[in-house]
Amino acid sequence: MPDxxxxxxxxxxxxxxxxxxxxxxxxxxxxxxxxxxxxDNGAGKSTLIKGVAGIYxxxxxxxxxxxxxxxxxxxxxxxxxxxxxVYQDLALADNLDVVANMFLGRxxxxxxxxxxxxxxERACLETLESLSVTTIRSVRQAVASLSGGQRQAIAVAKAxxxxxxxxxxxxxxxxxxxxxxxxxxxxxxRLADKGLAVVIISHNLHDIFEVSDRITVLRLxxxxxxxVAKETSQQEVVxxxxxxxxxxxxxxxxxxx
Amino acid sequence: xxxxxxxxxxxVQGLPIAQETPDTFGGYLRDWWTRVRAGDIGSLPIxxxxxxxxxxFGSLEPLFFSPRNFVNLLxxxxxxxxxxxxxxxxxxxxxxxxxxxxxxxVGGVIMTLMLRENVANWPWxxxxxxxxxxxxxxxxxxxxxxxxxxxxxxxxxLAGLLAWSGVVLILTTVFSTAGTIVIQNRTVLNIANSxxxxxxxxxxxxxxxxxxxxxxxxRRRRLLGLNLPVQPMSVFVAQTLAxxxxxxxxxxxxxxxxxxxxxxxxxxxxxxxxxxGFWSFVASRTRFGRYIYAVxxxxxxxxxxxxxxDQIRISVFVIASFMAGVGGIILASRLRSVxxxxxxxxxxxxxxxxxxxxxxxxxxxxGRVSSALLGALVIMSVENGMxxxxxxxxxxxxxxxAVLLAAVLVxxxxxxxxxxxxxA
Numbered sequence: 001m002p003d004x005x006x007x008x009x010x011x012x013x014x015x016x017x018x019x020x021x022x023x024x025x026x027x028x029x030x031x032x033x034x035x036x037x038x039x040d041n042g043a044g045k046s047t048l049i050k051g052v053a054g055i056y057x058x059x060x061x062x063x064x065x066x067x068x069x070x071x072x073x074x075x076x077x078x079x080x081x082x083x084x085x086v087y088q089d090l091a092l093a094d095n096l097d098v099v100a101n102m103f104l105g106r107x108x109x110x111x112x113x114x115x116x117x118x119x120x121e122r123a124c125l126e127t128l129e130s131l132s133v134t135t136i137r138s139v140r141q142a143v144a145s146l147s148g149g150q151r152q153a154i155a156v157a158k159a160x161x162x163x164x165x166x167x168x169x170x171x172x173x174x175x176x177x178x179x180x181x182x183x184x185x186x187x188x189x190r191l192a193d194k195g196l197a198v199v200i201i202s203h204n205l206h207d208i209f210e211v212s213d214r215i216t217v218l219r220l221x222x223x224x225x226x227x228v229a230k231e232t233s234q235q236e237v238v239x240x241x242x243x244x245x246x247x248x249x250x251x252x253x254x255x256x257x
Numbered sequence: 258x259x260x261x262x263x264x265x266x267x268x269v270q271g272l273p274i275a276q277e278t279p280d281t282f283g284g285y286l287r288d289w290w291t292r293v294r295a296g297d298i299g300s301l302p303i304x305x306x307x308x309x310x311x312x313x314f315g316s317l318e319p320l321f322f323s324p325r326n327f328v329n330l331l332x333x334x335x336x337x338x339x340x341x342x343x344x345x346x347x348x349x350x351x352x353x354x355x356x357x358x359x360x361x362x363v364g365g366v367i368m369t370l371m372l373r374e375n376v377a378n379w380p381w382x383x384x385x386x387x388x389x390x391x392x393x394x395x396x397x398x399x400x401x402x403x404x405x406x407x408x409x410x411x412x413x414x415l416a417g418l419l420a421w422s423g424v425v426l427i428l429t430t431v432f433s434t435a436g437t438i439v440i441q442n443r444t445v446l447n448i449a450n451s452x453x454x455x456x457x458x459x460x461x462x463x464x465x466x467x468x469x470x471x472x473x474x475x476r477r478r479r480l481l482g483l484n485l486p487v488q489p490m491s492v493f494v495a496q497t498l499a500x501x502x503x504x505x506x507x508x509x510x511x512x513x514x515x516x517x518x519x520x521x522x523x524x525x526x527x528x529x530x531x532x533x534g535f536w537s538f539v540a541s542r543t544r545f546g547r548y549i550y551a552v553x554x555x556x557x558x559x560x561x562x563x564x565x566x567d568q569i570r571i572s573v574f575v576i577a578s579f580m581a582g583v584g585g586i587i588l589a590s591r592l593r594s595v596x597x598x599x600x601x602x603x604x605x606x607x608x609x610x611x612x613x614x615x616x617x618x619x620x621x622x623x624g625r626v627s628s629a630l631l632g633a634l635v636i637m638s639v640e641n642g643m644x645x646x647x648x649x650x651x652x653x654x655x656x657x658x659a660v661l662l663a664a665v666l667v668x669x670x671x672x673x674x675x676x677x678x679x680x681a
Contacts, residue, residue, distance in 0.1 A: 076563070091561045095554035095622035096547075104551055105562030113543045118483055138486075 004067055005030045006197040007052070007083070007166055012061030014047050021047040022058070025223045027216060029166060029197040034188060036208040036229075037201045039218035040241055045201050048218070049168055053085045054078045066165075084159035085168045090151055094144035098136060099124045101143050102158045127161045128153075131190055135183065149180025156187055166197040173207050185211045205234050217241055282491040295674065300616055302667050303631045310635065314642030321642055324513035328520050331511065332449060333637045334630070335525040336361075336588035340604070341611035341629035342536050343580030346573045348612055349540070350553045351621025352403070352410040354577045356417030357608055360395050361585030362425040362600020364388040368586055369595045370432055372442045381444045389582045395421070396578025400571035410574075422601065429597045437596040440589060448528070449591035452521040455512040461527065462508045466501050473497060525587055529630070532583065536576075537626040549573060553622035584608070603640075606657065610636050614664035620672060636660060 005028035014022040022044045029035045039045050051058045054072045063070050065081050072078055078085075092101050099117070102124045108116040124139050133153045136146070143151060152172050159167050169188065173181040188211050192198045202208050208215060209229055217225040217240040225240040293301060314321040340357050347354045371377045371384035379387070399417055403410045429436050440446055453461065473493070480487045487493075507522075514520040540546040551559040552569045560566050588604075589595050613619060614635050615628025639660055643653050 075561070079563075087561075089557075091555065091558035093551045093554035093558045093622070096550060100547060100551075101558075104547075104558065105564055107544045107547060109544055113545070115542055115544060115547060118479065118485060121485060122483065 005064075006066060007199075008064040009048075009052070010062045010064070012048070012051060012058040012063070014044075014051060014056075014058050020221050022051070023221045025061070025218070025221070027223070028214075028226075029199050030214075031165070031197045032192055032195050033213040034192045034198045034200055034211050036212035036215045037199055037218065038203070038205070038208060038215060038237065038241060042220070043218040043241075044221040045218055046170075047221075049085065049170060049199075049201065052078070052083065052168065079162070082163060082165035083168070084162065084164040084166070086152075086155045086159050086170065086172065088171045088174060090155040092143045092151060092155060095142060097142055098139040098146075098154055101154060102127070102161060104158075106162070123161070124157075127157050130194075131157055131160065131187060133157060133187065147180060148176050149183045152176065152180070152184050153187055156184075156191070160191060160194075160196065164196065166199070167191055168199040168201075170201050171203070172200065173202060173204060181207065205237055208237075209234060281489055282495070285489065285492045300628070300631055302664075303615060303628075303635055306614070306635050307638065310638050310642065314638070314645070318642065318645045320645055324510050325516070325520075326641065326645070327507075327510050328452075328514045328523060330634075330638055330641050331523050331526045332591060333641060334633045335449060335523070335529050336584045336591065337604070337607050337611055337637060338529050338630050338633040339532060339584035339587055340581050340608040341615070341633055342532060342626055343577035343584075344608050344612040345615070345617045345624055345626055345629050346536075346540070346549065346580075347410070347577045348617045348619060349549050349621060349624055350570060350573050351619075352570070352573070353414065353609075354399075354410065354417075354574065355414040355605065355609075356395075356399065356421055357414075357577055357581040357584075358605035359418055359421035359425060359600040360392050360578045361581040361588065361604065362595070363395065363421050363428075364392040364582030364585035365589030365599050366425055366428045366438070366585075366595045367391050368445070369438050369440050369589055370428065372440060372445060373432075373438065374441055381442050384442075385445070385586060388586060389579060392582030392585070393575050393579040396575040396581075397571065399578070400574030403574065404567040404570045418605070425599050425601075426597050429595060429599065437594050439594045445586075445590050446593060447524065447590075449523070449525045449587050450593070451524045452511075452519075453524065453527070455519075455521050458508050458512055458522040461522075462505060465504070469500070470497060525591075528587070532580075533627060533630055536580075540626050545569075545572070550622055555622075581608075603657065606661065607633070607636050607640075610657070610661040610664065613668060614660070616668075618668055618672065619665065620668075632664075 007027075007029040009025065009027040011024045011026060012022055013020070013024055025044070025048065027037075027048060037045050037048065050056060052063070052072070054074045054077055057072070063072060065083075070077075070081065072081075093104065096104070099121050103120050108119050108123075110116045121139060128134075128136060128139070131153070133150075135150055135153070143154065146154065156167065156169070156172070172184050172188065176184060185207060188198060188200060192213070200208070200212060212229050215225075215227045215229055215232065215237060216223060217227070217237060219241060225237075227237065227240075311321070320326055340361055343357060344354060365388070368384045368388035371379040371387055372381065377384075395417070399410075399413050402408055403413045429438060432438060477487050477493065488496075511520070511522045511526075540549065548559065548564050548569050551562070551564060552566050556566055559569075585600065589599065611632035612624070612629055613632065615624070615630070615632030617624025617628045617632075636657070639656060640653065643656060648656075
């Protein structure tokens with residue numbers, strides 16, 4: 001089946017004490033597509049992502065990756081599957097240069113534990129070039145000297161560098177200006193066009209419609225809609241987010257009870 | 258030389274990303290000045306400070322510039338530099354170690370006790386090894402408490418400061434009636450009391466010069482071969498010549514110290530240079546060093562990158578205490594004995610001030626191992642100059658305090674201006 005999703009969550013649930021953060025949610029991400037994950041605050045977006053990231057396990061439900069059922073026991077398992085997550089705070093070390101940040105934790109070395117700076121610098125330049133990130137002046141400048149958009153680009157480049165197959169971006173444009181948002185959205189689109197599966201979380205519907213192929217809407221821990229971006233409107237998505245029109249998704253109306 | 262820099266430029270053009278590397282000497286200078294104005298001041302304050310100190314003390318006391326005093330200064334700098342190297346590592350992860358001075362005292366005392374003739378009589382390598390093992394262990398224990406029990410390093414090492422000063426007092430008074438234990442082992446005494454002959458000094462210098470030039474040229478050729486950016490030849494030559502001239506001048510000056518007896522480059526200066534080289538390599542060229550900077554810059558990013566942050570923190574405290582032990586051995590050798598005051602006095606202040614004055618940020622993540630030497634040169638030349646002028650201790654303390662405060666202010670201001678220009 002050519003259209004089988006790379007990542008498939010079936011009926012995942014998660015509760016924290018008495019609070020049901022996620023209830024029986026199905027979620028798919030396909031290769032070559034950008035899947036947007038939207039919902040109001042407290043809808044369960046972060047819980048869903050953290051479950052996939054291995055920060056904590058889901059209470060129930062199954063995770064399929066590339067058609068096979070997988071058990072995720074921690075961030076290491078996730079990375080070895082080829083899933084990379086770019087968190088909102090980016091997790092870059094400001095005092096280190098671009099190359100050092102891209103390779104942090106996975107440095108290449110030569111004899112005597114020496115860092116192989118030349119090899120890392122070349123790989124870094126190649127990755128940035130393949131993503132058409134051309135606004136970085138020098139890969140040897142400290143990350144602190146980069147703009148918000150450039151930092152986001154570095155964080156994304158860092159994520160795709162490791163032959164990852166699924167990249168999850170948490171609010172990548174939240175802190176950016178217009179021009180920088182443009183750059184990041186272009187970059188997100190290029191990731192999908194390269195054949196990666198991309199999941200993007202955002203509150204900005206304008207951005208979402210610009211970049212995504214499909215939209216999953218969560219509301220109060222339940223999935224209320226999975227929409228094809230081209231066939232829907234901002235109006236419809238807003239309605240799903242706020243009112244939770246479960247009826248728009250076949251088979252979901254029963255879940256309400 | 259301009260033709261060479263044009264070649265460099267064409268090498269750079271093969272890159273996918275425009276690497277904005279200045280391609281002329283003037284361009285390099287302008288680039289540097291822009292960085293300085295943005296707050297990336299590097300070792301500029303130290304150079305300015307050293308020139309000012311030399312001007313003041315040199316005009317007040319001509320003996321300050323004598324070769325004899327220069328050699329004395331090198332001897333005074335050695336112990337503090339060794340301890341300050343460890344402090345640099347601790348500051349890099351945005352922690353502090355207040356126990357280093359008395360840990361160095363413990364190291365010196367243990368070595369001396371093990372060397373006592375007719376009592377312990379250990380061979381010198383065993384005595385030194387025991388001292389370093391114990392100091393490293395002290396660092397390990399303090400590091401484990403700081404990271405696992407999550408007690409601020411300030412408090413843990415303050416407790417260490419008190420406890421280890423007590424241990425020095427106990428050991429020195431229990432094992433001697435006068436509170437002073439003399440070192441008799443020739444080899445240990447030679448650490449800080451022997452000198453290279455002028456010929457040896459120049460031979461070593463020649464060896465260093467050839468090695469330095471060769472390694473820089475090889476690296477440059479490798480980068481050029483891979484189409485990666487390099488400095489223009491003019492800057493390359495100027496930097497190499499400057500370093501060789503300064504180090505050559507130091508050798509020549511030390512060799513001029515021949516009255517009343519011929520001295521020269523102190524052996525301990527070579528030991529310090531080797532230590533600086535080794536720890537610089539660790540900090541800037543190894544994975545471990547990279548992780549230290551990462552932990553200092555953004556511990557959360559380091560943790561998510563799969564770095565064992567606790568392990569790095571503990572190792573850094575081990576390095577600090579170990580280097581304190583090395584410094585303690587050097588200081589004991591120089592004094593030819595240890596007494597109840599080993600590790601006391603100004604030593605802690607001087608070691609931490611040396612690291613900070615040298616340009617290591619108190620806020621973590623930025624600084625170099627070589628700053629330990631530069632800072633120690635500043636602080637010890639002030640102390641040396643005030644000693645020559647015969648100033649009372651009260652004045653010395655005030656001046657030392659002022660120098661430290663000035664250094665911290667420079668760090669704070671340059672950090673602020675780096676932040677405002679976005680290169681924190």
